[in-house]
């Protein structure tokens with residue numbers, strides 16, 4: 152372990168990625184270098200001019216069917232969940248509901264939430280075993296970035312949000328006509344998807360926000376195929392070979408809104424350590440990343456190792 156002030160031999164930056172939220176994702180050549188920089192982040196930021204903020208990269212999970220009695224904003228709520236599940240102190244640092252409270256149906260008892268862990272080991276335990284939240288056992292999966300939909304023009308995967316949209320008019324997410332979605336009066340059975348209509352797909356009976364929309368599913372499929380982190384159900388940890396298992400090996404697959412019992416059964420089938428194969432796993436040549444001042448979910452990196460598969464997702468450090 153390199154001491155503070157002494158960089159590990161050969162440590163260097165190998166790239167920087169500018170994120171949509173304005174942040175920068177720094178890539179270093181190995182984990183030791185990233186650990187050293189993390190330990191000396193105060194000095195690094197001072198030398199960067201003192202105006203840059205370092206943001207810890209969280210392991211974000213979607214937890215399904217969480218009782219709505221859980222209040223993620225209540226003081227001490229995260230500590231209670233941590234205590235009930237015997238998580239390391241401070242491992243759970245963030246929780247929020249996915250949908251705004253005002254969009255809940257009357258009498259709704261459960262909802263999906265995003266939980267952020269600072270400790271990948273704790274997040275992986277939650278993937279394997281679920282979590283007790285407000286006396287209910289809930290299960291979840293790793294949050295993977297999905298194609299964005301512009302709430303103004305409704306385009307999916309166009310790389311912009313409503314605030315940056317250059318369209319001269321608003322398109323309705325419910326009927327595809329040129330008006331604000333909130334003013335739409337069509338009934339659910341009369342919905343028309345603007346994206347599917349433009350793509351000559353089956354566009355009646357669903358809106359642009361529908362997760363079962365063929366156009367969205369196509370974009371999602373494309374996005375997941377390019378996401379180097381998607382083949383792995385767990386947050387990769389260089390020191391924990393059981394986290395290297397792939398969806399294929401574990402019987403897992405990323406299925407949005409998959410039923411909890413099905414995923415639970417799949418995840419229980421094989422969670423033991425896997426033999427190291429190839430030269431990338433546990434080789435000590437893994438990449439390392441540090442996120443500076445941005446809120447976007449950072450993407451994965453790709454490193455090619457001679458004689459090894461090209462895939463090299465990020466690892467939590």
Ligand SMILES: [Zn+2]
Nearest residue numbers: 301303304316
């Ligand atoms: Zn737009």
Ligand SMILES: [Zn+2]
Nearest residue numbers: 323325326335
């Ligand atoms: Zn409309």
Ligand SMILES: [Zn+2]
Nearest residue numbers: 344347364365
């Ligand atoms: Zn559609």
